[in-house]
Amino acid sequence: MKMRVLVKVIVALLLLTAGVFLVRSYWIDIAPIVEEVLSTLKEARLRYVFLAISVYLLSVYFFSVRWQQVLSCIGYDLKATSLVPIYFGAVFINNVTPGGNMAGGESFRILWANKLFGISYTNAFKTIFFERLVEAIPVAFLSIYILDSFPSLEIRLLPHNLTLRTIHLFFIVFMAAGIIIWVFRAKFISLVKIVQQNWNQFKKSFIPVLFLSCGVWVLDVIRLKSVALALNIDLSLNLIITVSILSFLLGALPLTPGGLGIIEGGLISLLLYFGLSLASASSFVLLERIISYGISSVIGFLYLSYYGGFKIWEKAKKEKLR
Numbered sequence: 659m660k661m662r663v664l665v666k667v668i669v670a671l672l673l674l675t676a677g678v679f680l681v682r683s684y685w686i687d688i689a690p691i692v693e694e695v696l697s698t699l700k701e702a703r704l705r706y707v708f709l710a711i712s713v714y715l716l717s718v719y720f721f722s723v724r725w726q727q728v729l730s731c732i733g734y735d736l737k738a739t740s741l742v743p744i745y746f747g748a749v750f751i752n753n754v755t756p757g758g759n760m761a762g763g764e765s766f767r768i769l770w771a772n773k774l775f776g777i778s779y780t781n782a783f784k785t786i787f788f789e790r791l792v793e794a795i796p797v798a799f800l801s802i803y804i805l806d807s808f809p810s811l812e813i814r815l816l817p818h819n820l821t822l823r824t825i826h827l828f829f830i831v832f833m834a835a836g837i838i839i840w841v842f843r844a845k846f847i848s849l850v851k852i853v854q855q856n857w858n859q860f861k862k863s864f865i866p867v868l869f870l871s872c873g874v875w876v877l878d879v880i881r882l883k884s885v886a887l888a889l890n891i892d893l894s895l896n897l898i899i900t901v902s903i904l905s906f907l908l909g910a911l912p913l914t915p916g917g918l919g920i921i922e923g924g925l926i927s928l929l930l931y932f933g934l935s936l937a938s939a940s941s942f943v944l945l946e947r948i949i950s951y952g953i954s955s956v957i958g959f960l961y962l963s964y965y966g967g968f969k970i971w972e973k974a975k976k977e978k979l980r
Contacts, residue, residue, distance in 0.1 A: 698889055698941040706888035707945070710881045714949055717877040721745050724870040727863040728785040734777060743961040744770050750958025753951055754915050770967055788860045793871045800875065800903055807896040878902045885946045891938055901925055905950075922947060 722741040729736055747770060748763035768782040879898050886893045893901075908924045909917040922943050929939035962968050 695937050695941045695944065698937060699945060702888045702945065703890075704888075706884045707949075710884035710888065710946075710949055711953060713877050713881040713884060714954070717874050717881070718742060718745050718749075718954075720870050720874050720877065724789060724867050724874075725785065727866045727870070728788055728860060729777070731860050731863050732781050732785065734775065734781075736775060740775075743965055743967075744774070746954065746958040746961045747965070747967045748958075749954045750962055752909075752915075753955045753958070766967075774965070785860075788863075789867060789871075792864065792867045793874075795868060796872045796875050797903070797906070800899055804896070804900050804903060807899075875902065881949070882946065885942060885949070889938070889941050889945065891934070891942055893942075897929075897932055901928065904928055918951075 719738065719742060722738040722745055725741055725745075726736055726738045744767055748767045751766045752763035764786055767786060768779055771777040771782045772779055879895070879902055882898045882901055883893070886898070904924055905917075905921055908921045911917065911920055914920055925943045925946075926936070926939045929942065930936060934942070
């Protein structure tokens with residue numbers, strides 16, 4: 659376990675060193691872009707910035723209501739507002755640990771729910787697993803929508819002018835998923851059995867959880883559109899949905915804390931591909947990350963400090979390293 663932590667620290671330091679080296683080497687070229695980005699942010703329309711922040715906070719409340727619906731199926735009658743601190747605490751953990759958006763934070767959510775409300779680890783895990791399973795439905799449909807919306811999308815980085823259209827990409831992803839399922843079929847069958855065993859327990863919450871999951875994605879699109887409007891950047895609905903899904907997928911990679919560098923690089927590259935200037939793309943991504951990463955981290959830190967979440971986190975880390 660210690661070796662795994664050491665490897666993650668080394669990778670993070672190497673990425674940071676590479677970033678500092680690149681910035682110093684190309685500062686003459688970067689400086690004008692940085693000035694333009696700062697100028698764009700200064701001129702941002704505050705009403706849309708506040709709207710984006712409000713929508714983000716509402717989406718966290720939706721997450722809390724969603725978990726409340728699942729917990730009610732196993733006898734825990736909790737208010738959604740009482741789960742909000744746990745969600746923000748989990749967001750903070752995700753943002754400071756390189757575990758992906760479905761690893762460190764979710765584990766901490768289980769620990770804190772047990773400490774605050776006496777929810778057993780098994781029940782907490784089952785409810786979170788059910789949430790994520792239902793959330794995969796809108797994610798899958800949005801991914802298909804993206805591929806259908808950009809039928810002429812071409813990846814131009816392949817040699818010999820070879821192009822890869824989205825329909826080809828869809829089949830590659832489909833085949834890759836099939837191969838992964840086949841290789842890990844024993845675990846997949848075990849997973850299906852677990853779902854079947856717990857379906858009767860959670861089926862009452864399926865429709866509410868599905869609608870709330872869809873609602874969260876709608877709010878995410880509204881938030882991203884608000885950020886674009888704040889900066890006077892014209893982004894189509896298709897592109898905004900693509901940004902939303904890509905941000906989610908990149909954030910799931912357990913490489914850097916909160917996807918730092920990975921998400922920003924991926925989103926800026928996407929926006930550049932679709933014709934935005936480097937300054938506009940950087941301004942959009944920076945403002946979006948200030949909201950989704952910066953503000954959420956501050957709120958999560960405050961909740962952790964007030965409710966004693968840091969003690970739970972430190973205790974869990976010590977037990978994990980033994």
